[in-house]
Every structure is written in C-alpha cells, then in structure tokens.
Amino acid sequence: MILVTGGAGFIGANFVLDWLRTSDEPVVNLDALTYAGNLENLASLKGDPRHVFVQGDICDRALIDRLFAEHQPRAIVHFAAESHVDRSIHGPGDFVRTNVNGTFTLLEAARGHWMSLEGEARAGFRFHHVSTDEVYGSLGPTDPAFTETKTYEPNSPYSASKAASDHLVRAWHHTYGLPVTTSNCSNNYGPYHFPEKLIPLMIANALAGKPLPVYGDGMQIRDWLFVTDHCSAIRAILANGTPGEVYNVGGWNEKPNIEIVNTLCALLDELKPDPAGSYRRLITYVTDRPGHDRRYAIDARKIERELGWRPAETFDTGIRKTVEWYLANQDWVAHVQSGAYRDWVEKNYAGRE
Ligand code: NAD
Ligand code: DAU
Numbered sequence: 001m002i003l004v005t006g007g008a009g010f011i012g013a014n015f016v017l018d019w020l021r022t023s024d025e026p027v028v029n030l031d032a033l034t035y036a037g038n039l040e041n042l043a044s045l046k047g048d049p050r051h052v053f054v055q056g057d058i059c060d061r062a063l064i065d066r067l068f069a070e071h072q073p074r075a076i077v078h079f080a081a082e083s084h085v086d087r088s089i090h091g092p093g094d095f096v097r098t099n100v101n102g103t104f105t106l107l108e109a110a111r112g113h114w115m116s117l118e119g120e121a122r123a124g125f126r127f128h129h130v131s132t133d134e135v136y137g138s139l140g141p142t143d144p145a146f147t148e149t150k151t152y153e154p155n156s157p158y159s160a161s162k163a164a165s166d167h168l169v170r171a172w173h174h175t176y177g178l179p180v181t182t183s184n185c186s187n188n189y190g191p192y193h194f195p196e197k198l199i200p201l202m203i204a205n206a207l208a209g210k211p212l213p214v215y216g217d218g219m220q221i222r223d224w225l226f227v228t229d230h231c232s233a234i235r236a237i238l239a240n241g242t243p244g245e246v247y248n249v250g251g252w253n254e255k256p257n258i259e260i261v262n263t264l265c266a267l268l269d270e271l272k273p274d275p276a277g278s279y280r281r282l283i284t285y286v287t288d289r290p291g292h293d294r295r296y297a298i299d300a301r302k303i304e305r306e307l308g309w310r311p312a313e314t315f316d317t318g319i320r321k322t323v324e325w326y327l328a329n330q331d332w333v334a335h336v337q338s339g340a341y342r343d344w345v346e347k348n349y350a351g352r353e
Pocket of ligand 1 (some may be wrong): 007012032033056059074078130133184186187193332344
C-alpha cells in the first residue's frame with residue numbers, strides 16, 4: 001500500500017480518488033483535517049476497505065512511526081501543507097511548522113523505515129514530495145519558463161516554507177540516499193478546490209451576487225493545470241521517476257488573472273444566467289497582495305520527455321468541467337463556508353479598498 005499525507009485536501013483527495021479508480025492498491029491517508037481538510041471530499045470511499053483514513057499531524061513522529069510499522073507502505077506521497085499564500089501573509093507560523101517541521105518529521109520517519117528494509121523492498125521504496133512552482137520566484141514578461149535547474153527565489157512565507165521543505169528532501173537524498181522524487185507544479189484547479197483560492201472563490205462569490213475581488217491590476221500570470229492531470233503526473237513519477245530527480249509539472253497554459261475571471265463569468269452567464277445581468281458587473285479591483293509574484297510559467301519538457309506524461313485536459317475542457325462541478329455541488333460549497341471561512345473572508349478582504 002501507499003501512505004498519502006494531506007489526502008483530505010484539494011489535490012490530495014483528487015489523488016486518492018483517482019488512485020483507487022485506477023488501481024486496487026490500498027491507501028493509508030494521514031490528514032490533520034485543518035480548515036482545508038474535508039472528509040466530504042472522500043465520501044464516495046465510505047466503506048471501501050482499500051482506504052484507511054487516519055486523522056493526525058505530520059509533525060507527530062510517534063504516529064508516523066506507528067503507521068510505517070503497521071502498514072509497511074512501499075511509498076509515501078506527501079501533499080500535506082499549509083497552501084494558501086494570503087494566509088501565509090497573515091500568519092506564517094503554521095506554514096513553517098507544517099511545511100518545514102512536518103516534512104522534516106516525515107523524512108526522518110521514512111528514513112528509519114527505509115533503512116530497516118532489505119532487497120527489493122528497500123530498492124523500490126519512494127518518498128514523493130509534492131511542491132510548487134512558486135519556489136522559483138517571479139518571472140518578467142519575456143523570461144523563459146521555469147526549468148528544474150532554475151534558482152530558488154521564493155517571495156512569500158508560503159513559498160519560502162515550501163522551498164525549505166524541497167531543500168530538506170534534496171538533502172535527505174544526497175546525504176542519506178533516501179529514494180526521493182519531487183514535483184514542482186503550477187496552479188491546479190478543479191473539483192474540491194477550497195473557495196479561498198481564485199477560481200472557486202470567484203465562482204462562489206458570483207453565484208452569491210458578491211463582488212469578485214481582483215488583486216491589483218489583475219494582470220498577474222499563472223499557469224493553470226486541471227487537478228487530475230497533476231495526479232496523473234505524480235502517478236507517472238512514482239512509477240518511473242528516478243530517485244533524486246525533480247520534475248516540473250504544468251499545463252502550458254499561462255493566463256492573466258483577469259482573463260480567468262472573465263472566462264468564469266462567461267461560463268456562468270451561459271450555464272446559470274443571472275436575471276440581474278452578466279456576472280462581469282461584479283468584478284471589483286481591490287488592493288494588491290503584498291509581495292505579489294507577477295508571473296509563473298512552467299517548462300514541463302522533462303517530465304514529457306522522460307516519463308511520457310502529457311495533460312489530458314485543455315483549459316477550455318477543464319474550466320468548463322470545474323464550473324459544472326461547482327454548480328452541481330452547491331451543498332459542498334455551503335458546508336465549507338462555515339463560520340471559520342467567514343472569519344477568513346473578513347480578515348483578508350475587509351481591509352482592501
Ligand atoms: P489544501 O490546503 O487544499 O490541502 C492541504 C491538506 O493538508 C488538508 O487536507 C489539510 O488538512 C492537510 N494538513 C495541513 N496541515 C497538516 C498537518 N500538520 N498534518 C497533516 N495534515 C495536514 O492544499 P492543496 O491545494 O491540495 O495542496 C496540496 C499540496 O500541493 C501542497 O503541498 C501544496 O504546496 C502543493 N501544491 C498545490 C498547488 C495548488 O495549486 N493548489 C500547486 C502546486 C503544488
Ligand atoms: O503556483 C502554485 C500555487 O498556486 C500553489 O503552490 C498554492 O498552494 C496555490 O494556492 C496557488 O497559489 P496562488 O497564490 O497562485 O493561488 P491563488 O488562487 O490564491 O491566487 C491566484 C492568483 O489570483 C494570484 O495572482 C492572486 C490572485 N487573486 C487571488 C484571490 C484569492 C485575486 O486576484 N483575488 C483573490 O481573491
């Protein structure tokens with residue numbers, strides 16, 4: 001079996017669901033169920049003996065040791081993290097704790113387990129670390145896309161904590177020989193995306209008739225990848241990636257934020273027209289994010305060349321599926337917009353002009 005951390009979050013839950021759709025290999029899913037973790041994402045696995053959910057913290061060494069001893073996973077896929085840049089600006093402490101100390105704890109536990117293995121079990125063991133393109137910093141308009149050898153220039157507390165975790169993972173391979181792989185992926189979107197992030201926030205606000213808050217001039221560029229394409233990339237790395245290697249994962253799909261918001265408005269105008277007029281009327285430019293990175297772009301040629309991975313979705317197909325999913329899952333959105341969510345919205349948006 002494999003051990004997944006953070007498998008109740010956005011990408012982790014999509015990964016677990018996809019894994020068990022495409023394989024019968026069981027999953028032990030360790031997740032602390034922070035505000036971002038949601039067992040509703042995994043509701044379709046209820047009663048499925050291939051899915052073992054454990055609520056717990058990746059900083060809890062005794063728990064991780066117990067999970068390794070009890071389940072003897074052949075691999076660990078590490079998603080668990082604090083993941084939202086705006087939250088890292090308001091409160092960086094949790095980011096250092098989970099993303100740095102948590103990854104350190106997992107690496108040490110994995111190293112202990114791996115050293116106890118012999119023969120094929122030892123040779124085949126993998127620690128896959130899920131990271132982000134944000135560690136590379138911000139690009140100018142004509143700079144080449146990030147390759148795996150780009151220098152690290154993280155600019156937010158979030159990206160700095162992820163960069164630190166990437167360095168730990170690299171060092172555990174270089175020094176101890178732990179068979180690690182790392183993927184640095186661009187912005188994901190799709191089902192189960194928590195509505196603090198751009199795409200689900202805009203859909204939820206539009207449907208509620210609330211302003212669509214575009215930071216700064218809205219011309220910041222991100223590369224967008226449908227979440228199941230990220231999952232298939234991780235599966236490819238786990239199956240055929242080389243220990244010690246890093247793989248950049250992206251959708252060749254750079255878009256300015258304002259274009260994303262306009263696309264969402266157009267899809268909603270088509271699929272759920274509002275008698276009050278186009279959702280575009282709700283677009284509101286607000287104070288920019290401090291230290292806002294201007295542009296990310298991923299050069300994904302290495303994973304394409306070496307592992308034969310390609311995204312299956314285009315942005316047009318993926319974004320339509322995403323809007324349709326949110327329209328069909330309004331209960332899910334309502335449930336995650338709890339009191340704590342409302343407190344966050346107040347904290348992040350009330351002070352912006
Ligand atoms: P998310 O915030 O939706 O989910 C994170 C999950 O980790 C939650 O289920 C949460 O409960 C769990 N978690 C948090 N702290 C924990 C702890 N101390 N112990 C155990 N579990 C804990 O995040 P996501 O968007 O699904 O991102 C998953 C991973 O992918 C992260 O490592 C992130 O850096 C990386 N990533 C995300 C994106 C993206 O666009 N969302 C892109 C590239 C990389
Ligand atoms: O690039 C990969 C990263 O993508 C991941 O590592 C992070 O975990 C993930 O959260 C995401 O980070 P971003 O900061 O790019 O995502 P977010 O959805 O928060 O914002 C996307 C862009 O939209 C960014 O330029 C900020 C802008 N934005 C965001 C929000 C929430 C707005 O203009 N208005 C908003 O209300």
